[in-house]
Amino acid sequence: MGALAIMCVRYNACMRLFIATELPQEMLDALAETQAELRACVSGRYVGADSFHVTLAFLGEVEAWRVNELADILDDACSGHAAFESCLGELGNFGRASKATLWQGFTDKKPFAELAQSVRRELAHAGFDFDDKGFLPHITLMRKLDLSSGVLPMPHVARGTIDTVSLFESDLSGDYPAYTALHRTFLA
Ligand code: 3AM
Numbered sequence: 001m002g003a004l005a006i007m008c009v010r011y012n013a014c015m016r017l018f019i020a021t022e023l024p025q026e027m028l029d030a031l032a033e034t035q036a037e038l039r040a041c042v043s044g045r046y047v048g049a050d051s052f053h054v055t056l057a058f059l060g061e062v063e064a065w066r067v068n069e070l071a072d073i074l075d076d077a078c079s080g081h082a083a084f085e086s087c088l089g090e091l092g093n094f095g096r097a098s099k100a101t102l103w104q105g106f107t108d109k110k111p112f113a114e115l116a117q118s119v120r121r122e123l124a125h126a127g128f129d130f131d132d133k134g135f136l137p138h139i140t141l142m143r144k145l146d147l148s149s150g151v152l153p154m155p156h157v158a159r160g161t162i163d164t165v166s167l168f169e170s171d172l173s174g175d176y177p178a179y180t181a182l183h184r185t186f187l188a
Helices: 003-012 025-042 066-078 110-125
Strands: 014-021 052-062 085-096 098-105 139-144 159-162 163-172 178-186
Touching: 014 066, 014 110, 025 085, 025 098, 025 139, 025 159, 052 066, 052 110, 066 163, 066 178, 085 110, 085 139, 110 178
Parallel strands: none
Antiparallel strands: 014 052, 014 163, 085 098, 085 159, 098 139, 163 178
């Protein structure tokens, strides 16, 4: 197959996509410290420290040719939002107690909820499908945690500025999910 044909296959292929805020270094450091303490207490599958994010909208499989359109949608959705100060909050969990997803939240959920609302509104307006279940801002730290396997530590907390919303590709072909930012929008 020639180079052009290979490009066309890629162009028509689907990519697993989601939109998320990235996090400032102060928060990344605190999350890594919390994870280090968790490792001493409980077992489960840890999210890589280079993968921490707050999902605003999960799109799933999207044709690759629509990525540029999504980048424009993201820019439009974020245009009315300023960067904001935030603070990490408590631990929480989703799912069954024997295979829980453990996450850390924020003390003030409102600015994240407003961003998610704008992003989701623009996506819906442009005809994109996305998971529209209720939004709770969180950073996943662990998956498949058996909550009965130990006592959870107090999480480390940190303040920082949220100023980046990105379109990510999620590649599940390896041993761990790999997230790549395809487009970044900076909040002014
Ligand atoms: O921010 P978190 O880690 O909760 O859980 C997946 C992760 O979110 C979520 O999208 C983010 C990047 O993978 N996700 C994966 N599959 C999903 C689905 N089918 C999903 N969210 C909703 N529906």
